[in-house]
Amino acid sequence: MKYNNSPIGIFDSGLGGLTVFKEIRKILPDEDLIYFGDTARVPYGNKSKNTILMYSMEISKFLISKGVKIIIVACNTSSSLALEDLQKEEKIPIFGVIKPGAKRAVEVSSGGNIAVIGTSATIKSGVYSRVIYEEIKNLSKFEKDEFKNNFKVIEKPCPLLVPLVEEGFLNDEITKKVITYYLDSVTKEKPACLVLGCTHYPILKDFISEVIGKDIQMIDSGIETARIVKCFLEENGMLKSDAKIGNESFFVTDDPEKFKGLGEKFLGRAIKSVVVVSQFL
Numbered sequence: 001m002k003y004n005n006s007p008i009g010i011f012d013s014g015l016g017g018l019t020v021f022k023e024i025r026k027i028l029p030d031e032d033l034i035y036f037g038d039t040a041r042v043p044y045g046n047k048s049k050n051t052i053l054m055y056s057m058e059i060s061k062f063l064i065s066k067g068v069k070i071i072i073v074a075c076n077t078s079s080s081l082a083l084e085d086l087q088k089e090e091k092i093p094i095f096g097v098i099k100p101g102a103k104r105a106v107e108v109s110s111g112g113n114i115a116v117i118g119t120s121a122t123i124k125s126g127v128y129s130r131v132i133y134e135e136i137k138n139l140s141k142f143e144k145d146e147f148k149n150n151f152k153v154i155e156k157p158c159p160l161l162v163p164l165v166e167e168g169f170l171n172d173e174i175t176k177k178v179i180t181y182y183l184d185s186v187t188k189e190k191p192a193c194l195v196l197g198c199t200h201y202p203i204l205k206d207f208i209s210e211v212i213g214k215d216i217q218m219i220d221s222g223i224e225t226a227r228i229v230k231c232f233l234e235e236n237g238m239l240k241s242d243a244k245i246g247n248e249s250f251f252v253t254d255d256p257e258k259f260k261g262l263g264e265k266f267l268g269r270a271i272k273s274v275v276v277v278s279q280f281l
């Protein structure tokens, strides 16, 4: 049996990737994890492809310098605009969060419309529609027949949600009002499911579910990505060999205390230390 005791690298523009980190920790408790939040440069969702690519490359190289065995791009915006280039550039396996969420949405929607919310950059890239239609093409003839000609992907950018999360407005009325403002038009279309196409959004799951109601299933790409990563490590003999609880390190580009405070609130447990990396600024 082959093993690999190197850590897993996970990155996002800020706190959002912790939603993926949490799912990875749940199903891979022994793995060592390195999390990187680019808190000095968040949000990514209103930036150009070139900028997002440059930031994503810098962070990936940083994580590789720490000896990670794989990288999870725990950011839909970077996954939309930088994943393919990162995979071409680096030798280690790099996973994004778009395909796992899109695949699950196709599985659960049974031909019903699929709604996707995300940052402006993610929605503008059109990546979700593209991947969802690719996934439909891969279905069996019987399953494909469920998707009628009037099937559609409803995409909605929600640019105010990332700053609200990063500022800690997690349980505030104003956040619920903003969610209602964005999602009203989406729920009117009665989609079968709603893909949370930004890793910050699962932090607001309770509010989102109140607004959309119980009939629309929410898809959290963090959960789907964690499953895929676990299978990959198992199939490729890359799991950690010992069954000791994994170590965790956190790096940010600004304000470690703010990240620690909000991160602990979200994870529901203590974060030992957060290290600032200033080399990219």
Ligand code: DGL
Residues within 6 Å of the ligand: 012, 013, 014, 016, 017, 042, 043, 044, 045, 046, 074, 075, 076, 077, 078, 119, 122, 162, 197, 198, 199, 200
């Ligand atoms: N969590 C990132 C995503 O999934 C947020 C991007 C941003 O910083 O705007 O898209």
